[in-house]
Amino acid sequence: MTARMTTLLAMALTLGLSTPAVAEEEAESRFSGVFQTDVTNAYFFRGILQEREGVIIQPWAELYANLFSSEDGFLRDVTIGAGMWSSFQSERTGASDTMGWWYEADYYPLISMDFAGGLSLLTVYYFYTSPNDAFTTAQELNFKLSWDDSEHWKFALNPWVNLAIETVNTAFGPDEGVGLQMGLAPTLWESENEDCQISLSAPMELGLALNDYYENDGGGENTFGYANVGLLASLPLNGIPEGLGEWTLSAGAKYFFFSSTLEEQNRGRSTYPVGTLSLGVAF
Numbered sequence: 001m002t003a004r005m006t007t008l009l010a011m012a013l014t015l016g017l018s019t020p021a022v023a024e025e026e027a028e029s030r031f032s033g034v035f036q037t038d039v040t041n042a043y044f045f046r047g048i049l050q051e052r053e054g055v056i057i058q059p060w061a062e063l064y065a066n067l068f069s070s071e072d073g074f075l076r077d078v079t080i081g082a083g084m085w086s087s088f089q090s091e092r093t094g095a096s097d098t099m100g101w102w103y104e105a106d107y108y109p110l111i112s113m114d115f116a117g118g119l120s121l122l123t124v125y126y127f128y129t130s131p132n133d134a135f136t137t138a139q140e141l142n143f144k145l146s147w148d149d150s151e152h153w154k155f156a157l158n159p160w161v162n163l164a165i166e167t168v169n170t171a172f173g174p175d176e177g178v179g180l181q182m183g184l185a186p187t188l189w190e191s192e193n194e195d196c197q198i199s200l201s202a203p204m205e206l207g208l209a210l211n212d213y214y215e216n217d218g219g220g221e222n223t224f225g226y227a228n229v230g231l232l233a234s235l236p237l238n239g240i241p242e243g244l245g246e247w248t249l250s251a252g253a254k255y256f257f258f259s260s261t262l263e264e265q266n267r268g269r270s271t272y273p274v275g276t277l278s279l280g281v282a283f
Helices: 260-265
Strands: 011-017 025-040 043-045 048-051 056-069 075-089 102-115 119-129 138-147 160-168 178-184 187-190 199-201 204-211 224-236 246-258 271-282
Touching: 048 075, 048 102, 048 260, 224 260, 246 260
Parallel strands: none
Antiparallel strands: 011 025, 025 056, 025 271, 043 048, 056 075, 075 102, 102 119, 119 138, 138 160, 160 178, 178 204, 187 199, 199 224, 204 224, 224 246, 246 271
């Protein structure tokens, strides 16, 4: 159950190639990946409270293999991959066995296709599991369409929309449902200092129920599920030895607004602030 997402964060890993007649050149590898650890004060899965007490640590990793790449034509890139996302919670949320801290472990294959004009389609199939048996394993198919509009104007909006289709069990309520999430991540400012390339963006998100995604006790539901607005600051870390990837430190804050149904799930709170500190490496 990640709220991520979201677009791919892969960085190309380069290998040196040499020939007798030509100086040593670099060629892009077809393989890349990203590893990140997030520390947060609260965990909401698409507005649904999972935990807001104690220590919450959420490491995740994704590996990618590029199958096709082109600089022209309608289809520009095809990449497949797989990932794992976890949530470790000191409150031992819902624990019923010895894996008390390990609340959630998600596994997912993915395929990403990039098109001309900055459009991307990310297809992911999630297996949401709970090592401490806090919830029953659920499965979900996601289609995320995003647009990198940075080439069209100075301040990119980076809009995206995600369709989530529950296929086995459900994250909320009695029935499998369909939800829609959409958002923007406009760039507010980027430093021109090469030694301190800080960037500041303002991510915002809206979560809607299309069918049985946020059912209330009476079996009905409102279309609106949740919304949030926030700020995210990112700083690439210089001085990392060559070959150890590209490291980034990020700090973010979001303020959530919940529907009446999710307010009940959030112990009577209709709003809630969430802060996150992240350290990631792409290779």
